[in-house]
Amino acid sequence: MKQIMKHIPRVVFGIVFFIALSASVELMAQKQNHQSISDESLVAQLPGFKNGYATINSVRLHYVTGGKGKVLVLLSGWPQTWWSFHKMMPALQQHYTVIAVDYRGMGTSGRPAGGYDKKTVAGDIAGLLKSLGYQQVFVAGHDIGAQVAFSLAANYPDLVEKLVMIDVPHPDETFAAIPMLPAPGTPTDKLDPARPYVWWFAFNQLNGLPEELVAGRAAVFQKTVFHYLLKDDSSMSSFDRAVYAATYNSKEAIHAGNAWYQAFPQDIEDYKDYAMLKMPVLGIGGPGYDWLKYALPKKAADVKLVKVENSGHFLPEEQPDVTVREIEQFLN
Secondary structure (H helix, E strand, C coil), X not given: CHHHHHHHHHHHHHHHHHHHHHHHXXXXXXXXXXXXXXXXXXXXXXXXXXXXXXXXXCEEEEEEEEECCEEEEEECCCCCCHHHXXXXXXXXXXXXXXXXXXXXXXCCCCCCCCCCCHHHHHHHHHHHHHHCCCCCEEEEEECHHHHHHHHHHHHCCCCEEEEEEECCCCCCHHHHHCCCCCCCCCCXXXXXXXXXXXXXXXXXXCCCHHHHXXXXXXHHXXXXXXXXHCCCHHHCCHHHHHHHHHHCCCHHHHHHHHHHHHCHHHHHHHHHXXXXXXXXXXXXXXXXXXXXXXXXXXXXXXXXXXXXCCCCCCHHHHCHHHHHHHHHHHHC
């Protein structure tokens, strides 16, 4: 027994040292991972592009720009960043000055306490474009970004020459009528376009609980979301997933991203007052095609609709070549 007792301090020290060493290694790995997905390292993978920053309406905005020609603004959705367009940007920069924006709450842009309704976010984008000296632009948005793009066109019609909506319309009264429960027989692991079950719409309405559950576990949560909405899971690489997970891994980032959903009631009210859009509008849809087909003609006079086959919700990453081709044909 005495011999055992004599060695206990060494054992305890060894355990403490191992724990401290493990924590240090994990911290270094997290730091290296963070550095590998910084704005600088990401934009370095896209020759011809550079990072930009501007403070608009007291919010610091990050954007990535490159190319030549008329301006094409790209707006990403949840739970992503400007990086969601990285497969499309090299081709688009051949014909357009591309500006991919992390709007408020996204990426390394600011996360203010409020202002996440699409009308306010659109005001940020309009202010950014004005600060850069642009008077008229093309705008393409995906998911939440499509809603911001529509609001930009509705509130600043002289600024938007043509509008592209990818897979999601602006919130209207049908959003408030989305069923809470899935239809009988509806799969909850993979999206059925005929019977979509958008469970995260409700989950993201909660204030506080998502932050507690998802913080530090964004990769686990997003794996479920991406699997549900992707037709082919391999179309989004492990690196891409790491970029998005790192972005939404903190309570502050989760709270800001969810605020886009919590603003839906205000978005619906704002939408009621929007006049008919007069500029040409392109709706590109995968599983959201019928949704766009139903919603866009109600608020846009000149609409073209394109259905993309063999794709899930994330068209910019699942079918980038097709999406680029349709956008270029429409803008030209």
